[in-house]
Amino acid sequence: MHRSTFEKLHAEGLISDATLQRLEAFESNHLFSLFWQLRTLLYLGVLLLTGGLGILVYKNIDTIGHQAVLAFIAAVTLGCFFYCWRKKATFAWEWVPAPTPFFDYILLLGCLSLLIFLGYLQYAYDVFGDNYGLATFIPMVILFVTAYTFDHIGVLSLAITNLAAWAGIAVTPLTILKSGNFSDAHLIYTGLLLGAVLPATGRLAELRRLKAHFSTAYFNFGVHLFFIAALAGLFKFDKVWFLWFLGLAAAASFCYILAMVRRSFYFVVVTILYAYVALCDVVLRMMDVLNSGAFALVFLYFIGSAIGIILLLMQINRKLKAHDRL
Amino acid sequence: MIAYNRQSLDNLELQQQAREAFEKQLITQEEYDRIRTAYPYVFYLPDFFIRIGLFILTVIAATAGLGLFLLAGFAALSGASLITYGVIAFVVLELFIHTRKMYGSGVDDALLYFASALIVSGINFTSYAYLTPIPNCTIILALALFGMIRYVDQLMTLVAYGAFLCLIFYTVGKGGHVARALLPFLVLGLSVGGYFLFTRLHEKAALRHYRSCLHLLRVATLLSLYAAGNYYVVRELNTLISGGPGPIAFGWLWWSLTALVPIFYIVKGVQKKDVLFLWTGMALVAASIFTVRYYYHLLPTEIVMVIGGIALIAGVFGLTRYLRTPKHGFTTAAANHPHPHAGLPVEGLIIAETFSGVATQPTGSGTHFGGGDTGGGGAGGQY
Numbered sequence: 005m006h007r008s009t010f011e012k013l014h015a016e017g018l019i020s021d022a023t024l025q026r027l028e029a030f031e032s033n034h035l036f037s038l039f040w041q042l043r044t045l046l047y048l049g050v051l052l053l054t055g056g057l058g059i060l061v062y063k064n065i066d067t068i069g070h071q072a073v074l075a076f077i078a079a080v081t082l083g084c085f086f087y088c089w090r091k092k093a094t095f096a097w098e099w100v101p102a103p104t105p106f107f108d109y110i111l112l113l114g115c116l117s118l119l120i121f122l123g124y125l126q127y128a129y130d131v132f133g134d135n136y137g138l139a140t141f142i143p144m145v146i147l148f149v150t151a152y153t154f155d156h157i158g159v160l161s162l163a164i165t166n167l168a169a170w171a172g173i174a175v176t177p178l179t180i181l182k183s184g185n186f187s188d189a190h191l192i193y194t195g196l197l198l199g200a201v202l203p204a205t206g207r208l209a210e211l212r213r214l215k216a217h218f219s220t221a222y223f224n225f226g227v228h229l230f231f232i233a234a235l236a237g238l239f240k241f242d243k244v245w246f247l248w249f250l251g252l253a254a255a256a257s258f259c260y261i262l263a264m265v266r267r268s269f270y271f272v273v274v275t276i277l278y279a280y281v282a283l284c285d286v287v288l289r290m291m292d293v294l295n296s297g298a299f300a301l302v303f304l305y306f307i308g309s310a311i312g313i314i315l316l317l318m319q320i321n322r323k324l325k326a327h328d329r330l
Numbered sequence: 331m332i333a334y335n336r337q338s339l340d341n342l343e344l345q346q347q348a349r350e351a352f353e354k355q356l357i358t359q360e361e362y363d364r365i366r367t368a369y370p371y372v373f374y375l376p377d378f379f380i381r382i383g384l385f386i387l388t389v390i391a392a393t394a395g396l397g398l399f400l401l402a403g404f405a406a407l408s409g410a411s412l413i414t415y416g417v418i419a420f421v422v423l424e425l426f427i428h429t430r431k432m433y434g435s436g437v438d439d440a441l442l443y444f445a446s447a448l449i450v451s452g453i454n455f456t457s458y459a460y461l462t463p464i465p466n467c468t469i470i471l472a473l474a475l476f477g478m479i480r481y482v483d484q485l486m487t488l489v490a491y492g493a494f495l496c497l498i499f500y501t502v503g504k505g506g507h508v509a510r511a512l513l514p515f516l517v518l519g520l521s522v523g524g525y526f527l528f529t530r531l532h533e534k535a536a537l538r539h540y541r542s543c544l545h546l547l548r549v550a551t552l553l554s555l556y557a558a559g560n561y562y563v564v565r566e567l568n569t570l571i572s573g574g575p576g577p578i579a580f581g582w583l584w585w586s587l588t589a590l591v592p593i594f595y596i597v598k599g600v601q602k603k604d605v606l607f608l609w610t611g612m613a614l615v616a617a618s619i620f621t622v623r624y625y626y627h628l629l630p631t632e633i634v635m636v637i638g639g640i641a642l643i644a645g646v647f648g649l650t651r652y653l654r655t656p657k658h659g660f661t662t663a664a665a666n667h668p669h670p671h672a673g674l675p676v677e678g679l680i681i682a683e684t685f686s687g688v689a690t691q692p693t694g695s696g697t698h699f700g701g702g703d704t705g706g707g708g709a710g711g712q713y
Contacts, residue, residue: 009344009347010351013348013365018364018365018368019357019361019364019365020358020361023356023357023358026356027356027357030354030356035656035660035661035663036603036659036660037661037662038649038653038660038661038662039661039662039663041608041609041612042646042650042662044612045612045642045645045646046642046643046646048639049638049641049642049643050639050643051639052635052636052638052642053635053636053638053640053643054639055632055635055639056631056632056633056634056635056637056639057636059631059632059635060633060636063630063632105662106646106647106650109643113643269377269378269379269380270379272379272380273382273383274379276383277383277386280387299397299401300398300401300402302394303395303397303401304394304398305394306390306391306393306394306397307391307395310387310388310391310394311387311391313383313387314384314387314388314391314437317380317383317387318374318376318380318384321376321380324377325376
């Protein structure tokens with residue numbers, strides 16, 4: 005912000021005397037904020053510490069030192085959770101701001117070291133036995149409970165990732181008995197299911213005002229998971245690809261309308277790009293390039309379609325911006 | 331010189347300042363609206379995500395266009411046809427800028443990079459013999475300078491500076507023994523000179539449209555100053571041009587520069603309250619640690635990580651306590667304007683992205699289950 009700019013605006017009568025004084029006061033009392041620098045360093049610290057502990061555990065698995073390492077990780081976990089429990093504000097279903105600048109990072113550190121601890125227990129002592137679903141299910145539940153208790157979107161994202169891993173694993177043991185091809189199909193269906201359930205959860209959270217600000221995380225994971233699973237289905241099921249395409253187109257239209265209503269540039273672009281990939285797959289299938297040799301047609305299609313989508317995106321931008329106050 | 335409407339560039343800059351002031355609640359809504367109507371701009375400036383979408387689609391369309399162009403038999407895949415197509419892309423870019431008023435819209439950046447890359451590869455195709463680094467650097471430098479001066483492009487600015495350094499490196503590298511030994515000092519001198527030059531140009535009102543580029547060039551000079559004194563860089567590049575691996579002369583000098591330059595930047599950043607020095611210094615501390623570890627394995631990596639992590643967390647903890655009430659003009663509180671992507675789960679995404687290994691690895695560590703678990707990991711790894 006330049007003082008001269010605002011002096012000029014003041015001279016032109018665009019801003020009032022009071023505003024100019026406010027601007028000048030702000031400039032002279034301006035404090036230099038280290039907020040993002042410190043956050044980055046904290047984040048790096050957590051990353052290094054948990055990464056180092058993870059490697060340390062695996063390297064010392066059969067040595068005498070592993071008990072000490074385990075005790076250290078347990079101490080870190082307990083310390084972090086103790087700190088967060090002491091500092092935490094009273095639970096509410098609305099957004100609760102972090103009580104201290106460290107809170108989010110200490111909680112993250114606690115969760116990650118807990119994951120390392122549980123993973124190590126499973127490896128060394130087989131606490132969950134052969135019940136592999138349980139070995140991912142328990143950390144997942146802990147992560148979800150932690151995310152909601154302490155209001156932490158990062159931990160929620162970890163929990164959702166773990167949920168996907170759990171769903172993946174819960175499906176796979178069945179498929180060991182079956183042919184290799186089925187395992188993919190099962191994962192595709194699981195992906196579709198999760199991709200539908202996660203956004204629905206997000207919507208429910210908004211409607212019931214249960215941590216409504218978590219909804220974006222649910223939408224984000226859900227939408228990507230759904231479209232990737234649907235695209236995998238489209239590529240994989242050669243005989244019924246048209247059905248997959250119809251389903252995908254329907255889902256994309258639904259998603260597009262919702263994103264437009266919510267004025268989310270991000271989800272509009274993501275939806276359009278996924279739908280475009282599906283469209284290209286179908287067009288290339290129908291042109292059957294390798295056999296027909298219609299390369300010129302393919303190039304023409306790509307030019308035409310890309311320009312078409314560019315025009316579409318530009319129109320959407322105009323539409324959404326028109327209502328933008330800022 | 332600049333392809334874009336200069337009046338609009340000025341007004342856009344003013345509107346951005348006004349918006350910043352508005353977000354800090356320093357000016358009222360009416361005042362902000364009045365400023366916006368008094369200083370309008372003509373540019374087509376789409377939203378950030380739309381811009382990414384437009385960029386991807388423009389690259390697709392331009393690539394398909396190239397395919398059609400080559401297929402249509404204007405020319406076989408030759409240097410001349412690539413250059414021709416590159417020139418066409420530049421013409422299209424100019425048309426878009428003048429008729430559609432595009433400015434940083436995704437389409438114009440994509441066309442600029444696409445056209446420049448095509449011309450460079452076209453020239454390399456034409457010269458049947460392998461084009462040596464010096465003419466190549468010169469071509470890239472010229473094109474990137476053009477991109478910087480005419481389109482005020484930040485990536486082109488960085489490419490230009492990089493090409494300039496490469497040009498110096500290869501030109502001097504061809505010289506005698508003495509020239510090669512003096513190379514690091516030359517780059518040190520050029521970086522320091524460049525820093526002061528760009529800082530002065532940054533203040534020039536006539537060059538106000540290039541402020542973002544000059545700002546970037548200042549960071550680039552700080553980085554090249556560090557690189558010219560970094561032990562690893564000096565040693566490896568010395569091996570590259572003189573062919574003789576092994577320890578280098580003035581080892582103590584390079585080691586002290588490696589250690590001191592980042593600290594100097596951080597101290598300068600704190601003294602001058604300069605974000606640029608502070609961030610660069612922070613990043614270079616990491617670079618120096620990697621340099622030391624590359625030559626001296628004092629401790630195993632994981633121990634260094636644990637100790638470093640604890641030190642960082644404790645350090646930030648101490649600093650925050652110290653600055654609980656702002657001191658010396660520093661605060662740890664956020665500047666009271668929202669983060670550009672506050673509405674999106676960016677931080678959560680980064681966490682899930684970087685820690686998903688930690689999150690899923692332990693659970694899949696049952697060795698007898700390794701194969702099956704990767705399927706689950708695959709589901710998680712899609713983000």
